[in-house]
Amino acid sequence: MSERERAEAAERTVDVLKKKVVALYNGDTSAIHEKLQAARARDAENRKKREILEVRTAELAKYSAVLEAEVARRTDAIKAILDHVTFGFLRIDRNAVVEPESTRSCAKLFATGEVEGRSLPDLLQLAPRDKDHLLLAIDQVFEDLLPEDVSLGQLEQRFPTKDGRVLRAEGSVIRGKSGAVDSMLVTISDITALETATRESHAHRTLVGILKQKPSFEAFVSEARFGLDSARDAPDDEALRRRVVHTIKGNAASYGLVDAADACHAVEEEPTLSVASLARIEDALRTFLESNESVLEIDYDAMADRAFEVTPAQISDLRAIVSGLRDAPASLRSWTTRVLSRPASRYLGPIRTFTERLAERLGKEVTLTVTGDETLVDPATMRSVLLGVPHLVRNALDHGIEPPQLRMGKGKGALALSIAETGDAYEIRFSDDGRGIDVDRVRAKAHERGISAPEGNEALGLVFVDGISTAEVTTTISGRGIGLGAVKGAVEGARGTVNVSTVAGRGTTIVITVPKVDPGA
Amino acid sequence: MRVVQGKSAATGASEAVAEATRAMGDGNAPSLLLVFASTKQDPREVAAALATRFPGVPTAGCTTAGEIVDGELSTGALVVSAIWSPEVRWAVGVVPSMTAVDAASARKTADELFARLGITRDQADPNKHFCITFMDGLCMKEEHVVALMADALEGLPLVGGSAGDDLAFQSTRVFANGEALTNAAVLLLAVSEIPFHVVKHQHYKPTERDLVITRADVEKRRVYEIDGRTALHAYAAALGLSSGEVTDDVTFMNPLTFAYGGELYVRSIQxxxxxxxxxxxxxxxxxxxxxxxxxxPMAEALARDLSPDGGEPAELFVAFNCILRALEIRKRGLHGPIGDALRKKAKHVIGFDTYGEQLDGLHINQTLVGIALGGSR
Incomplete structure (x- = not known):
């Protein structure tokens, strides 16, 4: 290669590099660079997601531990009940009439003054048919034709009373000298508390079990829902319907959803499976999830967004509205909204723990005050907005709140989050008392990225643009200017607005306003 | 998790499938089949024979430039892995045309995969969900598609490889549920209750010798000039060689690299x-x-990166090994030590030699990437 060729090659290289430098200076990143940047941003997002999930998992583990302690406590309670339960003893003759010398506790158990000389079925306040059954069974014991344990086994033992208690009556045979049945000894006990405690204990065990394998439980609910939907859509496919019901039955039983499994079992006994039968199973699942919503946070109806259904109570509300038709459109709308609403806390997640953890990690001292997190919101509009609140917290902790030594006598940092609703909108207000946002720097950053910045404080809105962060240093916590962009995206998706105000050295307040969607519109 | 793997060098597709799957039994259907086939077996017949052998079982894989099974590296074979995994659920999706995919269709494909696994986009969890990709290796659209899919999948861990055809560069195919498709990508989304981790390995370090691309056809990935000179001449000079001395062996031993964000990326010459x-x-x-x-040193570097501190071996390692690495292994006769390093990584290893690797939204090469399920890192 000659000197001349070498010089020309060098010149060409310099030209290409010059062009590249000018392009980079103008903010024209190349396709390869953009892909690398996107990959890096995805990586950062994943790190953030992992942090949030970590806190949620810890929260879940804590809840699970609390429930386990509750189970242990209930088990002790059951023992205590068994130790202190009151028993009554009485003897009855062939006609089920109580003989003299019953224990005093019997009167208390039957809630009556006199016991002796009265018939046992009457003391148990049985309905005529049950009374006949009991009398027949007692007669059989006295007949003594069957082996003793068989005839005693025919006696009903559990008797709900009219005042809401449950009595247990166990019989044993007293024989005379000839060996013939002389009378029957009946032991009466009140097992109401025992049954309640057992039921509660079972419920807690079930919940602990589900929490330990929540993702698979969610998958089960989702699949059950999908199965029931397909079964409903296939009126002629009896085999499909039976298969769906049977699968749900098995899974429900394995998770301890007794009512749902029982509902499936009852439905399976029917000659043909109607839509109504499927609805009974769905109701059982829904009831279980609704009554444990605060623990499980699973909404059957949000599971796959396949269909929207309402409960019978809501239907009767609707009937009432329709029957007084004058105000119908307005009341219908508010009925729909009521039915669809969920508390905001559900989408905020364990925001307090999240804040504590993050503050600790960043060496910041803060207190978070949350108000209005039980405000009922429309999930369709507010879900993604509320899911973005951790980004606001993260940002405030990382950039807003100063390290303790730089707080200049301001004391512990204060974060405040409030969720409220007005007639036609939801409002999320989030403030910190940190160093505030430097508007000039935001404008400078925007300029670097070739974005034109509005005058005055309006430029603050640019902190919500991806890639614009006023942070000096990007950390794994925040600073790449992506989190706030996600918040803004969610707010805009819900047709809302974001307003930022800041005072240097005093803090920043972000107000998100999201209009309520008129469900009737 | 239970894994049964098989291999066959038979050239008839149905014989090869029969032989490779002989140990897999006829009882319980597996949760997933992974399949990699050389050009010796007709890909469409392989796909059909597997669908007949295991009706309804999710299947994914592709044609290759070399096959890996249980640490054994070979060519001309069909390898199949049958996985019974109650702790991992799988869904197979297809991008039918890599040249036609855009952000909206990528998102639709991702949503379908999420729905099939009973999760929503918001629930995407990088600790539990991951995606394995198999892409046509000759359509030159991997960069575009992998970036779109990574975004559509909410940035979940993503790893995969481009299909090969034993260096013929004629036609590559990807397998999905009974079909062998061309110009397509197959996505395997998983929900895992057991830990998993993604591996990226390469055995190159940057040197001080910098080169500038001064004229190129970006679409065709073809570089005409480097440092203002004919590309080959500049490359040869940087290595201290004459242009005539630059053979394929030289190019795969001396790829070019660049660094971004502390990571080294390799650009290999095809x-x-x-x-x-x-x-x-x-x-x-x-x-x-x-x-x-x-x-x-290739084998030492791999052993170091795959099992940095010993630890429990994974249950399964799915490996995507760049063809250029494979050529180096073959040339230097490193099958033994490389196989040992792979076997140490996991109880079961399956994979193939690729025309490019995919990792978290990027298309890269001259690496070994993979995903290890179970075990400790």
Whole structure:
């Protein structure tokens, strides 16, 4: 290669590099660079997601531990009940009439003054048919034709009373000298508390079990829902319907959803499976999830967004509205909204723990005050907005709140989050008392990225643009200017607005306003 | 998790499938089949024979430039892995045309996969969900598609490889549920209750010798000039060789590299054209500054990166090994030590030699990437 060729090659290289430098200076990143940047941003997002999930998992583990302690406590309670339960003893003759010398506790158990000389079925306040059954069974014991344990086994033992208690009556045979049945000894006990405690204990065990394998439980609910939907859509496919019901039955039983499994079992006994039968199973699942919503946070109806259904109570509300038709459109709308609403806390997640953890990690001292997190919101509009609140917290902790030594006598940092609703909108207000946002720097950053910045404080809105962060240093916590962009995206998706105000050295307040969607519109 | 793997060198597709799947029994259907086939077996017949052998079982894989099974590296074979995994659920999705995919269709494909696994986009969890990709290796659209899919999948861990055809560069195919498709990508989304981790390994370090791409056809990944000179001449000079001395062996031993965000990326040369231009396996552009890569001992570097501190072996490792690495292994006779390093990584290893690797939204090469399920890191 000659000197001349070498010089020309060098010149060409310099030209290409010059062009590249000018392009980079103008903010024209190349396709390869953009892909690398996107990959890096995805990586950062994943790190953030992992942090949030970590806190949620810890929260879940804590809840699970609390429930386990509750189970242990209930088990002790059951023992205590068994130790202190009151028993009554009485003897009855062939006609089920109580003989003299019953224990005093019997009167208390039957809630009556006199016991002796009265018939046992009457003391148990049985309905005529049950009374006949009991009398027949007692007669059989006295007949003594069957082996003793068989005839005693025919006696009903559990008797709900009219005042809401449950009595247990166990019989044993007293024989005379000839060996013939002389009378029957009946032991009466009140097992109401025992049954309640057992039921509660079972419920807690079930919940602990589900929490330990929540993702698979969610998958089960989702699949059950999908199965029931397909079964409903296939009126002629009896085999499909039976298969769906049977699968749900098995899974429900394995998770301890007794009512749902029982509902499936009852439905399976029917000659043909109607839509109504499927609805009974769905109701059982829904009831279980609704009554444990605060623990499980699973909404059957949000599971796959396949269909929207309402409960019978809501239907009767609707009937009432329709029957007084004058105000119908307005009341219908508010009925729909009521039915669809969920508390905001559900989408905020364990925001307090999240804040504590993050503050600790960043060496910041803060207190978070949350108000209005039980405000009922429309999930369709507010879900993604509320899911973005951790980004606001993260940002405030990382950039807003100063390290303790730089707080200049301001004391512990204060974060405040409030969720409220007005007639036609939801409002999320989030403030910190940190160093505030430097508007000039935001404008400078925007300029670097070739974005034109509005005058005055309006430029603050640019902190919500991806890639614009006023942070000096990007950390794994925040600073790449992506989190706030996600918040803004969610707010805009819900047709809302974001307003930022800041005072240097005093803090920043972000107000998100999201209009309520008129469900009737 | 239970894994049964098999291999066959038979050239008839149905015989090969029968032989490779003999140990898999006829009882419980597996949760997933992974399949990699050389050009010796007709890909469409392989796909059909597997669908007949295991009706309804999710299946994914592709044609290759070399097959890996249980640490054994070979060519000309069909390898199949049957996985029974109650702790991992799988869904197979297809991008039918890699040239036609856009952000909206990528998102639709991702949503379908999420729905099939009973999760929503918001629930995407990088600790539990991951995606394995298999892409046509000759359509030159991997960069575009992998970036779109990574975004559509909410940035979940993503790893995969481009299909090969034993260096014929004629036709590559991807397998999905009974079909062998061309110009397509197959996505395997998983929900895992057991831990998993993604591995990226390469045995190059940058050197001080920088080169600037001064003229290129970006679409065709073809570089005409480097440092203002014919690309081949500049490349040869940087290595201290004459242009005539630059053979395929030289190019795969001396790829170019660049660093971004503390990570090293390799740009390997696929072909030297008669006009002295160089065709690359991955995206390039004018003004890009590349450094000549320095070489580390291959087997030692792999052993170090795969099992840094010993730890429990994983249950399954799915590996995507760049064809250029495979060529180096073959040339240097490193099958033994490389196989040992793979076997140490996991109880079961399956994979193939690729025409490019995919990792978290990027298309890269001259690496070994993979995903290990179970065990400790």
């Amino acid at each position: 072909k030297i054209e008669d006009d002295g231009s160089l065709v690359f396996y991955c995206g390039i552009e004018e003004g890009m500054v590349l450094a000549v890569g320095g070489h580390e």
